[in-house]
Amino acid sequence: MTEIKSKTDQELESLEAQHGFTRPDRGSLEDPNIQWREGKPDYRSLDLLYYKGKSKNHAVGSLEIIVENLVKKWEMQMTHITSPKDWSTVKLDEYRVMVNHSQEMTGQDAVKVGTYNWIMEKASKDLYDAENETFESSHKLFREAFSGGFPWEVLEVYSGPPKVAFSWRHWGAFSGKYKGVKGDGQKIELYGFTIATVNSDLKILKLEVYIKFEGFLRALQGKATPEDLVRGQELVGTGCPIHQQVKTE
Template identity: 50%
Template sequence: MSGSFGTTQSEERKAARQDLERLKKEFNFLEPDRGDLDSPTIKWRFAKPDYTQANLEYMKGKTKNHPAGSLELVVENLVKRWEMEASHFQDLDQWTTINKERLCAQANGGKVFTAEETWKVGNYNWLMAGCKKDLYDAEKEDFESSHRHFRGAFTKGFPWEVLEVFSGPPTVSFSWRHWAHFTGQYMGSQGAGELLEMYGFGVVELDEYTKITALNIYYKPDEFVEALKGDIPPSQLSMGKALVGSGCPYVHSKVTGTPARSSGSCNIL
């Protein structure tokens, strides 16, 4: 059983699906495309994931509403599909988003990871390989433990969105936002539902088949972990938006009912 008053996970999932469909209809939102998760050929690392709650949190908290067919949406879906494959596919050979012989992944100019290495250690560990070891020691974590830490902290999901694309294929550069409500526990630190936001920049190289050959991510993981541990206030993380753009407040204000702040151009349908 999950939740209060005997609410089952299936009932929570059904309610989340209803809310998700309402937002899609009311605001013309598009659900993220992570590929055919029902394909019988997929071998799952653990079990087939259900993205209903994650997609709902994404729709409720995103600051952009990229039109169908836009480069921004294509890039966003490519990254989301890559993340799904990295997190849930059992075998590297199943990945459709990468050129596994050529892939190089790097965060903040640090260690370069091959496709095999990223599959083995998991996204959290290669992305946080340069984090101060007293905050997060990626060498002491494995795939399972790293996912357990962050899924335990963000019980309703850890949404991600593209803010702006600056160059198209084969070299795609873009700014992004990652956010979540800290509703669970992280290494002994108990969340109180506060919003934690992370901003950064990415450069992705694609081959002639639009498969990823290089992935370079730039952001500040130390500050994010400090906020998780309560060492700095969550509001300090929002300062990162100045580096990548403030995003569009319209979508969030329509969903939550909070007043929209003035800002620059918005990508709204």
């Protein structure tokens, strides 16, 4: 029987054939032994947004692609897999995280509170009150804001293992609501810099994240414009071959 492919699958395959794009590697999503937090995630729609909106097209096998896939696999595991024994991207007994050179947090504690909460722990409470958000509520908050997805890409890699330093970009259409503020579909971007200390097996030992999240949160509350967040083309570069051709849906 001929498989009927969805429109999303067809678009993904078309862009891959036309531009040589490769799907992000998030590890084995078919392992029957994995304990999923909310069921097995489906990344096809997010991958399509990534294809259409990314500003870089790193070469297959490049250090940039290796780093990007490691981070995407890490994000999948920290967000969707409940059991630490299934976190293949980190060395659990050594894994630590730190934001803007604040106090270190153990990886397991970071997962308990949720990525948004440990990254924005020091945010002004009128913008984001990490103490009163749980793992579940924080993810719900931002999923509702970026209802179509919030893709992520590596921009530049400045050093290889064991200390991998890289800049990155998040972006998405603010088409939902954030704390009662309704978006009108405007693109909001978030830039940052990370140093990932890894071992010889590329397991993460420590993440040091440097980010200015205040402007991002202000834009979601209508207190700043998305244009205020753009830090210049020197971070974005010349762009992906379809960046100007295909409008993000």
